[in-house]
Each structure stands twice: as structure tokens, then as C-alpha cells.
Amino acid sequence: MIANIIKKEFKELFVLSTIIPIVVIAIVYGAVGNMIGNVQETMKEKPIIGIVDMDDGTFSDTAMSVLTERAEVIYDGGDVEEGLEEVRQENGVALLAIPENFSQSIYANQPGEIEIYWIMRGAGMMDSISSGTVEGLIQGVNQEVSKELIQQDTSSDPALILAPTSRVETTFFKGKEIEGVSPGVLGNMLMSQSIVIPIVIMMLIIMAGSSVISSMGMEKENKTLETLLTMPVRRSHIVIGKMVGSALVGMIMAAIYMIGFSRYMSSFQGSDINLADFGLAMGMQDYLLVGVSLFTALLAGLSLCIVLGTFAKNYRSAQALIFPITAVALISAFIVMFKDFDTIPAVLRILVFAIPFTHPMMAMRTLMLDNYALVIGGIAYTGVFTVVMVWVAVRIFNSDRLLTGSVRKRAGLGKLALGFRRR
Amino acid sequence: MKAVEVKELVKDYGNFRALKGISFEVNDGEIFGLIGPNGAGKTTALRTIATLLQITSGSITVFGYELPKEAGDVRKIISYLPEEAGAYKNLTGRGYLNFIAKFFGEGERFQSMVQRGLEIANLGDRIEDKVDTYSKGMTRRLLVGRALMANPKLAILDEPTSGLDVVNAQEVRRIINSAAEGGTAVLLSSHNMLEVELLCHRIALINDGVIVATGTTAELKNKYSAGNIEEAFVKAIE
Numbered sequence: 001m002i003a004n005i006i007k008k009e010f011k012e013l014f015v016l017s018t019i020i021p022i023v024v025i026a027i028v029y030g031a032v033g034n035m036i037g038n039v040q041e042t043m044k045e046k047p048i049i050g051i052v053d054m055d056d057g058t059f060s061d062t063a064m065s066v067l068t069e070r071a072e073v074i075y076d077g078g079d080v081e082e083g084l085e086e087v088r089q090e091n092g093v094a095l096l097a098i099p100e101n102f103s104q105s106i107y108a109n110q111p112g113e114i115e116i117y118w119i120m121r122g123a124g125m126m127d128s129i130s131s132g133t134v135e136g137l138i139q140g141v142n143q144e145v146s147k148e149l150i151q152q153d154t155s156s157d158p159a160l161i162l163a164p165t166s167r168v169e170t171t172f173f174k175g176k177e178i179e180g181v182s183p184g185v186l187g188n189m190l191m192s193q194s195i196v197i198p199i200v201i202m203m204l205i206i207m208a209g210s211s212v213i214s215s216m217g218m219e220k221e222n223k224t225l226e227t228l229l230t231m232p233v234r235r236s237h238i239v240i241g242k243m244v245g246s247a248l249v250g251m252i253m254a255a256i257y258m259i260g261f262s263r264y265m266s267s268f269q270g271s272d273i274n275l276a277d278f279g280l281a282m283g284m285q286d287y288l289l290v291g292v293s294l295f296t297a298l299l300a301g302l303s304l305c306i307v308l309g310t311f312a313k314n315y316r317s318a319q320a321l322i323f324p325i326t327a328v329a330l331i332s333a334f335i336v337m338f339k340d341f342d343t344i345p346a347v348l349r350i351l352v353f354a355i356p357f358t359h360p361m362m363a364m365r366t367l368m369l370d371n372y373a374l375v376i377g378g379i380a381y382t383g384v385f386t387v388v389m390v391w392v393a394v395r396i397f398n399s400d401r402l403l404t405g406s407v408r409k410r411a412g413l414g415k416l417a418l419g420f421r422r423r
Numbered sequence: 424m425k426a427v428e429v430k431e432l433v434k435d436y437g438n439f440r441a442l443k444g445i446s447f448e449v450n451d452g453e454i455f456g457l458i459g460p461n462g463a464g465k466t467t468a469l470r471t472i473a474t475l476l477q478i479t480s481g482s483i484t485v486f487g488y489e490l491p492k493e494a495g496d497v498r499k500i501i502s503y504l505p506e507e508a509g510a511y512k513n514l515t516g517r518g519y520l521n522f523i524a525k526f527f528g529e530g531e532r533f534q535s536m537v538q539r540g541l542e543i544a545n546l547g548d549r550i551e552d553k554v555d556t557y558s559k560g561m562t563r564r565l566l567v568g569r570a571l572m573a574n575p576k577l578a579i580l581d582e583p584t585s586g587l588d589v590v591n592a593q594e595v596r597r598i599i600n601s602a603a604e605g606g607t608a609v610l611l612s613s614h615n616m617l618e619v620e621l622l623c624h625r626i627a628l629i630n631d632g633v634i635v636a637t638g639t640t641a642e643l644k645n646k647y648s649a650g651n652i653e654e655a656f657v658k659a660i661e
Contacts, residue, residue: 223509
């Protein structure tokens with residue numbers, strides 16, 4: 001008896017329309033994972049650096065031997081500007097400059113200063129991995145210099161032995177020169193843009209999208225759609241009305257979610273960080289652009305959902321149709337969180353641009369760096385995407401498809417599969 | 424002016440032909456019935472006239488408006504009640520009538536429309552309850568009220584008494600008669616042959632996508648020497 005029920009449930013649920021989206025999404029996740037790259041492999045790779053050594057003392061020799069052994073040194077000269085240019089061209093992480101009084105300072109019980117010029121290419125969580133490996137190099141230099149100090153028995157200050165070097169940092173990030181900040185610190189400061197915003201937008205899309213798809217499923221299940229379609233109202237108004245109604249519901253739900261989530265995230269962040277101090281402030285027009293980007297992306301997502309919703313036969317099948325939207329929103333959020341648009345492979349960049357949801361996720365971070373072209377281009381693209389999707393939805397609303405479903409043609413029988421049953 | 428003129432209407436679903444060139448007319452203020460068994464093409468014909476389905480070939484005009492070109496104008500003067508229609512379950516009966524009435528007018532027109540809907544539905548205090556709590560008969564009465572409250576020039580009713588008990592079915596038939604007396608043309612479908620004798624001024628017998636005979640019930644019974652419409656239908660399709 002139970003087997004009979006299990007068999008019936010399995011046959012009802014294990015259908016092509018539920019399997020295909022999962023297979024497609026699994027393939028996309030796999031492909032995205034491969035394209036983004038493996039964190040462990042990146043960690044194992046030697047960081048690409050440049051070195052400017054202006055000191056010919058004992059400790060700079062120690063530092064140099066550590067750096068040349070553990071890193072791929074693509075510049076070893078005496079000019080910082082030239083070295084920076086080389087590091088930029090060779091996709092390097094940083095240029096380390098050892099000033100001429102490095103060893104002398106350490107002998108004088110003062111930490112030897114290392115100047116670090118970071119080249120930061122992206123603000124995603126994975127973009128700071130290579131700078132982390134350079135941080136490891138500096139630790140290595142410190143250890144070797146400490147050993148040297150102990151071996152030389154110079155009666156040095158214990159504090160100096162524990163921390164024999166100090167650093168002066170400058171980070172070059174997309175045309176901006178930010179002094180006194182490492183990529184790791186900068187990445188943490190941008191955490192709200194990297195994590196909170198993508199997650200909030202992802203939730204907004206999923207919640208608003210599921211509202212509109214469910215609404216279509218319920219209209220069919222409750223047999224209210226036919227009546228609605230005979231009302232003296234334009235089809236485009238029905239489509240837009242459903243979209244805007246769902247957008248409002250989605251925004252309220254996302255706002256509630258956001259309150260809790262932002263409280264959660266604030267526990268990880270310092271409260272004294274001011275991005276404006278580092279030239280990363282946003283003006284009114286930037287916030288306006290973020291708002292427009294969010295609004296157009298939401299409409300784009302909802303227009304796509306309403307097209308998907310036309311395939312729903314009832315509330316249950318509508319739930320299955322929400323899955324592709326959820327998966328695409330998740331993929332968008334993960335890509336934006338882990339990688340910067342500029343640091344992902346070209347194929348993935350096209351995919352990221354093509355997904356309308358990614359644009360507001362990236363907008364704030366992009367505008368901080370004055371990349372208006374990407375944001376405005378994204379708004380234009382999502383606008384066009386929305387218009388096309390609304391047009392497709394209106395076409396479907398004007399066709400028989402909404403009421404009769406798909407028509408299966410069987411050779412010889414010539415019978416109507418779904419529509420026939422419904423007549 | 425004719426309420427409805429259907430000429431050589433063909434409707435295909437993929438490679439299945441549901442309507443095979445049917446023609447009929449409905450006069451103003453007339454109750455016209457499309458009568459036939461399940462799967463004969465009644466619902467397809469009604470949905471096509473109600474602007475829900477596309478025409479494969481042939482023509483349809485509703486009070487002079489041509490479909491599909493003037494579908495927007497047609498929707499302003501018709502009202503369609505599907506066989507398995509439902510109402511929004513999270514609304515009250517009154518809320519549902521309000522929602523629909525807003526499509527047709529504002530102010531006084533809106534108020535009088537809702538009032539008429541309430542009278543037709545005749546649900547008493549239950550009109551303030553959510554539709555979710557209604558019985559099938561109550562929901563159908565609400566939907567009939569919805570369909571006729573706007574005083575449509577043409578009411579298209581698909582199996583209007585389907586699934587109702589004798590008392591509710593009789594009440595719905597009374598409402599339809601009353602609407603026709605008020606000047607509304609009614610095009611309805613039914614497979615209940617007895618009902619159409621009670622209700623329709625003229626009928627068309629439809630079978631397998633083809634209209635086999637049209638006329639008053641008396642004319643058809645006389646033509647096929649039948650005691651009732653059921654018998655006339657069987658003889659017509661032989």
C-alpha cells in the first residue's frame with residue numbers, strides 16, 4: 001500500500017520540468033566554481049612581487065633571501081615608480097621597498113621600515129587572497145630577522161625581536177591611491193558592499209519573484225485568471241499591476257529581513273570606519289543611481305518571473321518555477337561577494353553582466369570607485385531586459401497559451417494534450 | 424443589431440481542430456444556448472467570443488465590434504462566467520464585487536453596480552465573510568452576481584448551473600431570465616438538455632465541433648419528431 005503511494009508521489013514530483021532546472025543550475029554552479037578558481041590553489045601559488053632594496057645591510061639581505069625564495073620576484077631594482085609599473089603590468093600583488101637605513105634602524109633598536117605598495121584589483125572576498133600571501137611573506141621576513149637578532153646576541157629590546165619590522169602601506173585601487181591602508185583592511189571596510197548588499201538584493205529578488213510566480217499559480221488554481229482576462233483592462237496593465245504589487249510585497253519582506261541581517265553584520269564591523277576618509281565617499285547622485293539600478297533590476301527580475309509564472313499550472317508547480325530564479329539570484333550574490341567584476345574571467349563577466357540582478361549588487365562598490373559607465377550601462381541593459389520581458393509576457397497573455405497550456409502533437413492521434421481536457 | 428454574429432469559426436489547438444467552421448447568431452435580449460456533450464466545443468466557442476482565445480479562421484462580431492481587432496471594446500460590453508470559475512479566496516464577497524466593479528466605473532456607477540451585485544448574489548450577512556468560507560452554491564451565486572452586476576450587453580455563461588443543487592440552480596436560472604428581461608443578451612452553454620428547454624429562447628446543437636441544428640426548442644423537437652431536446656439531439660447527430 002505504502003509502495004503504491006510512494007510510487008505515485010515519485011512519479012508526480014520527479015518530472016522533467018523539475019529536473020531540468022536543477023541539472024542546469026548544477027552545471028552552472030560547477031562552471032562558475034571552475035572559473036572563479038580554487039582558493040587553496042591560489043594560496044599555494046607564489047605571490048608576484050617587485051622589490052626595491054636600497055639597503056645593503058645584514059637584515060635587508062635576510063629579507064631579500066626570504067622574499068626571493070618564497071615569492072616570484074618580477075622586479076628587483078632601485079626605482080619605486082619603475083617597479084610599480086612592472087608589478088602592474090605583470091599582474092603582481094605588491095612592490096616592497098626596503099629603505100637604505102633598514103638594517104641600521106634595527107641595530108639601533110628601532111623597527112626597520114618596509115614600504116609596501118599594494119596593487120589591489122578587486123574588492124571581492126577572494127580578491128584579497130593574494131595580498132594575504134604577501135602578508136605571509138612579511139611574517140616570514142620578521143621571523144628570519146628575529147632569528148638573526150637572537151643568533152647575533154645583540155642584547156636587543158625583546159619587543160624589537162618580536163616585531164623587528166614596521167610597515168608603511170599605500171594601496172593603489174582602481175586609480176585611487178589610498179595611504180596607510182592594506183587591501184585586507186580596505187576589503188573589510190567594503191564588507192557591507194561586498195556581503196550585505198548582495199544578500200539583501202538576493203532576498204528581495206527571491207521574495208518578490210516568488211510572490212509574482214505564486215500569484216500566477218494561484219490565479220490558475222483558483223480559476224480567477226479567465227475572469228481577470230475578460231475585464232476591460234489592457235493586458236500590459238495586468239502584467240505591470242502584478243509586477244508592482246509583487247515588488248511592494250518583496251520590498252517590505254526584504255526590509256524586514258534587512259533589519260535583522262544588518263544587525264547581524266554590524267557585529268563583525270568596526271563602527272569608526274569612514275570610507276570618505278579614503279576617497280571612497282558616495283554623493284547624492286551616486287545613491288540615486290544605486291536606487292535606479294535596484295529598481296530596474298527588480299522590475300527585470302519580476303518581468304522574468306511573470307513570464308515563468310505563465311508556465312505555472314497551479315500553486316504547486318509555481319513553487320518549482322521559483323527555483324531557477326532563486327538559483328540565479330544566489331549565483332549572482334556569490335560571484336559579487338567573492339570576486340570583483342574586473343577580476344573575473346571574460347566569459348563569467350559576460351554572464352554576470354547578463355544577469356540583471358548583479359548590477360545593483362555591484363553598483364555601490366562600483367560607484368565608490370567612480371566607474372559610472374558600468375552602472376549606467378547596467379541600468380540601460382536591465383531597462384531593455386525589462387521592456388523585452390514585459391513584451392514577451394503581454395504576448396503570452398494575449399495568446400491561448402495562458403489558458404490552454406502547451407499543446408502536445410502526437411503523430412497519428414492528433415489529440416490535444418492539455419487544452420482538450422480543459423474544454 | 425445582432426448581439427453576436429459567428430461565421431465559419433474554426434479553432435485549432437495544435438493539430439486538433441476543436442471548432443470546424445461553426446456559424447450562429449444571437450439576437451439582442453435573447454437567451455441563446457449552445458447545447459452539446461462534453462468535448463463538443465462549447466467552451467472553446469464561448470472562450471473565443473469572450474476574447475480569451477485566438478481565432479484560427481472565420482469571424483466573430485459582438486454588437487458590431489470585430490474580433491480580435493476590437494477586443495478591448497468587446498470586453499467593455501461583455502461579461503464572461505467560466506464553468507469552473509472561482510473568486511479570490513482572501514477577499515470577502517463584498518470585497519470581490521468591489522474589486523471587479525472598479526474595472527467598470529467609479530462613483531455612483533460603481534456604487535450602483537456593487538449594489539446590484541449584492542442583490543443578485545443575495546448572500547445576506549455572509550457577503551462580509553471571506554470567499555474561502557463559501558459553499559459551492561454561494562460562490563456560484565456570487566460569481567453570477569459579479570457577471571451580471573455591470574448590466575453587460577452580452578453575458579457569456581459557461582454551464583451556469585453546473586454542480587449546483589436544484590434550489591441553487593433554479594435561483595441562478597431566475598437571475599439569468601431576469602437579466603435577459605432587462606435587455607442583456609445571454610449566450611450560455613449547457614449539457615443539461617432539460618435546463619435549456621426551461622431557459623433558452625433559441626438553441627444550437629453542437630457535436631464534435633460542428634453545429635448540427637439551430638432553432639427554438641419547439642422547432643427542433645418538431646423537426647426531429649422528438650418528445651424532448653435530448654431525443655432531438657440524439658436524432659440530429661445520427
